[in-house]
Amino acid sequence: MNSLTIGLDTAKSVFHAVEKNSRGRVLSKAKLTRAKLFTYFANKPPCTVALEACGASHYWCRVISAYGHKAVMIAPQYVASHRKGNKNDFNDASAIADVAQRDDIRTVPYKSIEQQDIQLLHRVRERLVRQRTALGNQSRGLLSEYGIVLRQGLAHVRKELPFIRHLKG
Incomplete structure (x- = not known):
C-alpha cells in the first residue's frame, strides 16, 4: 500500500x-x-x-x-x-x-452485506412494532370518543375489538 x-x-x-x-x-x-x-x-x-x-x-x-x-x-x-x-x-x-x-x-x-441485511430486518420490524402500537392507541382513543373504553395494551384491543359491532350513542 x-x-x-x-x-x-x-x-x-x-x-x-x-x-x-x-x-x-x-x-x-x-x-x-x-x-x-x-x-x-x-x-x-x-x-x-x-x-x-x-x-x-x-x-x-x-x-x-x-x-x-x-x-x-x-x-x-x-x-x-x-x-x-x-x-x-x-x-x-x-x-x-x-x-x-x-x-x-x-x-x-x-458492514458486510449480510450484516446490513440483518440490520435492515431489525429496522423494518422495529418500525412495524411502532406502527402497530400507534394504531392500537389511536383505535382506543377514537373509540373512547364514543364512550367505548378499552383497557390499555395491545392484547386487550385485540381481544375486545371484534366484539364491538355497532356504535350507538
Missing part, C-alpha cells in the same frame, strides 16, 4: 475526490459521476480511501475494497472539525483525507 490517501465526499450522483500524499499535500482533485467512480478506482494503485460515515458509505467501502484499496469510514464529527474554509464538496473531501492520515482518529468499521 503506498502513502496516497484519497478523501471521497459521496453523494447521489456526483462525487468529489481529493488525493493527498503522506505529507498532506494535495496532488489532485476530481469531480466524478457515479459511472466514472468505478473506473477511477479501478485505475488507481492500491491506496487508502476515506469516506465520511453516512447512508451509502458501507456500500462504497465494499466496492472500493474490491478494487484492492484500503477503505476506511470516518465519523462525521471528526471531519467537521478538520474542514478548512467554507463548506463545499472539495473542502469536505480534503478534510476527510486529512482525518484519515491521523493516527489518533478511530474509524467506523463498515
Whole structure:
C-alpha cells in the first residue's frame, strides 16, 4: 500500500475526490459521476480511501475494497472539525483525507452485506412494532370518543375489538 490517501465526499450522483500524499499535500482533485467512480478506482494503485460515515458509505467501502484499496469510514464529527474554509464538496473531501492520515482518529468499521441485511430486518420490524402500537392507541382513543373504553395494551384491543359491532350513542 503506498502513502496516497484519497478523501471521497459521496453523494447521489456526483462525487468529489481529493488525493493527498503522506505529507498532506494535495496532488489532485476530481469531480466524478457515479459511472466514472468505478473506473477511477479501478485505475488507481492500491491506496487508502476515506469516506465520511453516512447512508451509502458501507456500500462504497465494499466496492472500493474490491478494487484492492484500503477503505476506511470516518465519523462525521471528526471531519467537521478538520474542514478548512467554507463548506463545499472539495473542502469536505480534503478534510476527510486529512482525518484519515491521523493516527489518533478511530474509524467506523463498515458492514458486510449480510450484516446490513440483518440490520435492515431489525429496522423494518422495529418500525412495524411502532406502527402497530400507534394504531392500537389511536383505535382506543377514537373509540373512547364514543364512550367505548378499552383497557390499555395491545392484547386487550385485540381481544375486545371484534366484539364491538355497532356504535350507538
